[in-house]
Amino acid sequence: MKNHFLKISILLVCVSFLSACTQYSHSADEEKAEDKHIDFLYNFSTNSLDPHVDSSYVPLRAGITETLVRLDEENLTIEPWLAESWEGEDGQHWTIKLREDVTFQNGNKMDAENVKASLERALKESVAIQNALxxxxxxxxxxxxxxTTTEPFPEFVSELVNPNVSIIDVTEEDIVNKPVGTGPFILKSFTPGSKLExxxxxxxWDGASNxxxxxxxxxxxxxxxxxxxKSGQVDIVYRPEVESLESLRAQDGIEVESTATFRVHQMTMNMERKxxxxxxVRRAVDALINRKKIVDTILLGYAEPAVGPFLQxxxxxxxxxxxxxxxxxAVKYLEEAGYSLEKGKMQKDGEPLKFTLLTYSARADLPLIAQVFQSDAKRIGIDVEIRQIDIPEEYMASNRDWDLAxxxxxxxxxxxxxxxxxxxYHPTGALNFSGAExxxxxxxxxxxxxxxxQEDRxxxxxxxxxxxxxxxxNSFVLHPSTIVAYNENKVKNWVTTRSEYYMIINQLDVK
Incomplete structure (x- = not known):
C-alpha cells in the first residue's frame, strides 16, 4: 500500500513538473512573439495626429491611415490602394469602386458612406484640400x-495620394489624438511631440503584420x-546626421541606405517684400547660393545641385x-537694381539692404545652408538675420515679417x-508662401x-x-538624398521610398 501511494506521489510530481515545463514553454513562446517590436525614430515631431490637417503626415507614415490610391514609385503612376478601380473619361465625373474587404481599426466597415464622410471632413477642415481636389x-x-469636380480635372485621382486625404472613421470622438484608420497598425497611445505607441x-485587409x-x-x-x-536604443533612424554616416557604416550591424527623392531644398522668397x-534683387539672391559648396561640405555629397524644382x-x-x-x-545684379556698396554696406537711396532669413532645425542641413548664405551675403555688404522657427508651414502662412526662408x-x-x-505657385496654393500671383x-x-x-502635360x-x-x-539649392540607417541584424523588409510617404508598412518585420 505504501508503495502504491509512493508511485502515485511520484506520478503527481512528474505531471506537475511536465505541466510546469509546458507552461514555461508556452510562456517563452508568447514572450518571443511579443518581442517582435520595432523602435523607429523620425526627424519631425507633431502635436496633432489629425490626418486631414497634419503637415507631418505622421498618421500615414506610421501605418495608421491609408489613402484611396498610392504612388507606384518605379513607374511614377498611380495604383489602387483602398480604391479598387476608377474611371472618369471626361475628367469631371468620376466613379470610384472601393475594396469591399476593408474595415477600420474599430471593426466598422469601410463603405462608400464612410469614405464620403471622411472626404467631406477633409474638405471642411482644409482649404488646401478644397483647392487641390x-x-x-x-x-x-x-x-x-x-x-463630380467643379471643372474638368484629369489628374483628380492623383491628388487622392495626398496623406491629408487619408480615410478615417469620422464617428470617433478624438481624431486629433487617436485617429482610427484602415492601416496595419492601431494607435494605442500618443504623447504629443514625443512618440506614438x-x-x-x-x-x-492586406494581411496582418508579423x-x-x-x-x-x-x-x-x-x-x-x-x-x-549606435547605442541600440532604436532600430531605425530616419535622416541620421550626415557627419555620422561614416561611423555608422563602420559599426557592425548597421546598414545605411541612401536614395534620390522627389525633394528640393529651396530658398523661398517673400514676393510681398519691397x-x-x-x-x-532675386537674381542676386540666387547668385549668392553656392550650390556645389553646400552639397560638398554640408551634405557631404549626399545630394545634387538643383537647377529647378524637379530632378533632371x-x-x-x-x-x-x-x-x-x-x-x-550678385553685385552686378544689385547694381542693375540701383544698389551700390558704400562704407561696407549694400544700399539704395540711403537704405541698407537687409534680409530676415527663416530656417528650422528639423532638417539639420537647412540652418547650415542659412549660415553659408549669411556669410556670403556679408561679403558684399548685406546683413542677414537668421531666425529659427518651429513649424515652417504655420509660420510662413501666418506671418509676412520675413524675406527669405x-x-x-x-x-x-x-x-x-x-x-x-x-x-x-498658384494663388490658391497651400504652399504659396512666396505670395506669387x-x-x-x-x-x-x-x-x-x-x-x-501626358506629353502635353x-x-x-x-x-x-x-x-x-x-x-x-524662389531659388533651388539642391536635391537631397533620403538617408535611413537601421540595425540590419534585426530589421527585415525596410524600404526607403522616394515619396517619403510609406514607412511603417505591414511587410516590415524583424529577423
Whole structure:
C-alpha cells in the first residue's frame, strides 16, 4: 500500500513538473512573439495626429491611415490602394469602386458612406484640400463613390495620394489624438511631440503584420538620432546626421541606405517684400547660393545641385543651364537694381539692404545652408538675420515679417509636376508662401490642370518651370538624398521610398 501511494506521489510530481515545463514553454513562446517590436525614430515631431490637417503626415507614415490610391514609385503612376478601380473619361465625373474587404481599426466597415464622410471632413477642415481636389459633389452607393469636380480635372485621382486625404472613421470622438484608420497598425497611445505607441491590427485587409508593436518616436536633433541607433536604443533612424554616416557604416550591424527623392531644398522668397519685388534683387539672391559648396561640405555629397524644382531625370523637368553664381555676379545684379556698396554696406537711396532669413532645425542641413548664405551675403555688404522657427508651414502662412526662408519641399510626390506647381505657385496654393500671383504662370497651371495627354502635360509643366526659373520666383539649392540607417541584424523588409510617404508598412518585420 505504501508503495502504491509512493508511485502515485511520484506520478503527481512528474505531471506537475511536465505541466510546469509546458507552461514555461508556452510562456517563452508568447514572450518571443511579443518581442517582435520595432523602435523607429523620425526627424519631425507633431502635436496633432489629425490626418486631414497634419503637415507631418505622421498618421500615414506610421501605418495608421491609408489613402484611396498610392504612388507606384518605379513607374511614377498611380495604383489602387483602398480604391479598387476608377474611371472618369471626361475628367469631371468620376466613379470610384472601393475594396469591399476593408474595415477600420474599430471593426466598422469601410463603405462608400464612410469614405464620403471622411472626404467631406477633409474638405471642411482644409482649404488646401478644397483647392487641390476641386470637389463639387460626392454621392455614395454601397461600395461605389461618384464624385463630380467643379471643372474638368484629369489628374483628380492623383491628388487622392495626398496623406491629408487619408480615410478615417469620422464617428470617433478624438481624431486629433487617436485617429482610427484602415492601416496595419492601431494607435494605442500618443504623447504629443514625443512618440506614438502602435499595435498590430490583426484584421488588416492586406494581411496582418508579423510585428506585434512599433514605437514611432520623434527627435529633431540629427546627432541625437544617430547616437540613439549606435547605442541600440532604436532600430531605425530616419535622416541620421550626415557627419555620422561614416561611423555608422563602420559599426557592425548597421546598414545605411541612401536614395534620390522627389525633394528640393529651396530658398523661398517673400514676393510681398519691397526689395524682392525687383527681379534683379532675386537674381542676386540666387547668385549668392553656392550650390556645389553646400552639397560638398554640408551634405557631404549626399545630394545634387538643383537647377529647378524637379530632378533632371524626371520627364517633365526642363533642360536648362544653371545660372551664373558668385558674389561678383550678385553685385552686378544689385547694381542693375540701383544698389551700390558704400562704407561696407549694400544700399539704395540711403537704405541698407537687409534680409530676415527663416530656417528650422528639423532638417539639420537647412540652418547650415542659412549660415553659408549669411556669410556670403556679408561679403558684399548685406546683413542677414537668421531666425529659427518651429513649424515652417504655420509660420510662413501666418506671418509676412520675413524675406527669405530655407525650406524643403516634395516636388513630385504624385509622380507628376501638377502637385508642386499648384501648391507653390498658384494663388490658391497651400504652399504659396512666396505670395506669387503671376497671371501668365497661373494661366499655364490652370491649363495643365485640364490637360489629359501626358506629353502635353509635360510641355506645360516645362513652361511653368521655365517661367519660375526666368522670373526667379524662389531659388533651388539642391536635391537631397533620403538617408535611413537601421540595425540590419534585426530589421527585415525596410524600404526607403522616394515619396517619403510609406514607412511603417505591414511587410516590415524583424529577423
Amino acid at each position: 476641386k470637389i463639387d459633389k460626392i454621392e455614395a452607393d454601397g461600395y461605389t463613390l461618384k464624385i 502602435l499595435e498590430r491590427y490583426a484584421d488588416y 510585428l506585434n508593436s512599433v514605437t514611432f518616436a520623434f527627435n529633431e536633433d540629427a546627432n541625437a538620432r544617430s547616437l540613439a541607433l 526689395s524682392l519685388q525687383d527681379v534683379n 531625370s524626371l520627364p517633365f523637368s526642363p533642360s536648362y543651364k544653371q545660372s551664373e553664381t558668385g558674389t561678383d555676379i 530655407t525650406y524643403s519641399n516634395l516636388t513630385a510626390p504624385r509622380g507628376d509636376a501638377g502637385y508642386y506647381l499648384n501648391a507653390t 503671376e497671371p501668365e504662370l497661373t494661366r499655364i497651371i490652370d491649363k495643365l490642370n485640364q490637360t489629359v495627354s 509635360a510641355v506645360l509643366a516645362e513652361q511653368a518651370a521655365d517661367y519660375v526659373h526666368d522670373h526667379v520666383i
